[in-house]
Amino acid sequence: MMILNELSDLFFPRLCILCKSLLIEKEGQICLECLSELPYINSLTLRHNHPAAVLFAGQKNIVNVAAFLRYEKGGDVQKLIFSLKYRGNTELACQLGRQAALALQKRTEAPDGRVADLIIPVPLHTAKRRERGYNQSELISRGIASALNLPIYTTALVRCTATRTQTDKNSSERRLNMQKAFEFPDTRILPSGSRVLLVDDVITSGATLTACARALSSAPGIRITILALAAAGYNAT
Numbered sequence: 001m002m003i004l005n006e007l008s009d010l011f012f013p014r015l016c017i018l019c020k021s022l023l024i025e026k027e028g029q030i031c032l033e034c035l036s037e038l039p040y041i042n043s044l045t046l047r048h049n050h051p052a053a054v055l056f057a058g059q060k061n062i063v064n065v066a067a068f069l070r071y072e073k074g075g076d077v078q079k080l081i082f083s084l085k086y087r088g089n090t091e092l093a094c095q096l097g098r099q100a101a102l103a104l105q106k107r108t109e110a111p112d113g114r115v116a117d118l119i120i121p122v123p124l125h126t127a128k129r130r131e132r133g134y135n136q137s138e139l140i141s142r143g144i145a146s147a148l149n150l151p152i153y154t155t156a157l158v159r160c161t162a163t164r165t166q167t168d169k170n171s172s173e174r175r176l177n178m179q180k181a182f183e184f185p186d187t188r189i190l191p192s193g194s195r196v197l198l199v200d201d202v203i204t205s206g207a208t209l210t211a212c213a214r215a216l217s218s219a220p221g222i223r224i225t226i227l228a229l230a231a232a233g234y235n236a237t
C-alpha cells in the first residue's frame with residue numbers, strides 16, 4: 001500500500017491547497033507550514049469578542065460558542081471554506097472538523113471530560129442539499145464525530161424555508177425571517193438534558209445559529225455548544 005501511495009504521488013503529485021507546494025505523505029491537504037500559519041482563535045470562545053455574542057447571550061441554553069479560525073475576506077480560511085462548501089471537499093472538511101474538535105476537547109471543563117453527547121449539523125433546505133449534493137456542516141460534523149466518538153443527528157433539525165439572499169431586508173427583518181426557517185419536529189428524538197454540539201461552517205451574523213438554537217430549545221434541559229470552523233468579524237484583541 002505504501003509503495004502504491006508513493007507511486008501515485010509520483011504520477012499525481014499532491015499539492016498543498018493553499019501554497020501549492022508538494023505534500024509529503026503524512027500531510028493532509030494543507031502542508032504543515034501553511035497549517036501552522038492559519039489564523040487560529042486561541043481561546044476558541046467567541047463571547048465578548050464577536051458581534052454575534054450579543055445574539056447568543058440572550059439564549060440561556062447556549063452554554064458556549066466556539067470557532068476555530070478567523071475568517072477574513074480573501075484570506076486562506078476563505079479559500080478553505082470555499083473548497084469544502086462549494087467543491088464538496090470531504091477530506092478537508094473532515095480534517096478541519098477533527099482538528100477543531102480536538103482543540104475544543106482540550107478546553108472542556110465538563111466533569112466527564114466530554115464536549116457533548118451528540119452532534120447536530122446546521123441543516124440545508126432539501127432543495128439546496130439536492131442541488132449541492134451534500135451539506136458542508138454534515139461533512140465537518142463527520143470529522144468532529146470521528147475525533148470525539150459522538151453520534152450525528154442529521155434529521156433532528158429541519159430547514160423549512162429556503163432563505164434566499166436577503167439583501168433587500170434590514171437586519172431585524174432578516175433575523176425575523178431566519179427565526180422561522182428551522183423546525184425541530186420531534187423533541188423526543190433527543191434524550192432529556194442532552195448536551196448538543198451544533199455545527200456550522202462559518203459564523204457571520206450569528207442569526208442562523210441563533211435560530212437553530214431557538215428551535216432546539218423546546219427539548220427539555222437541552223444545553224448547546226456551538227462549534228464553527230471559522231468566525232467572520234472576530235475581534236482578536
Ligand SMILES: [Zn+2]
Binds near residue numbers: 017031
Ligand atoms: Zn502550504
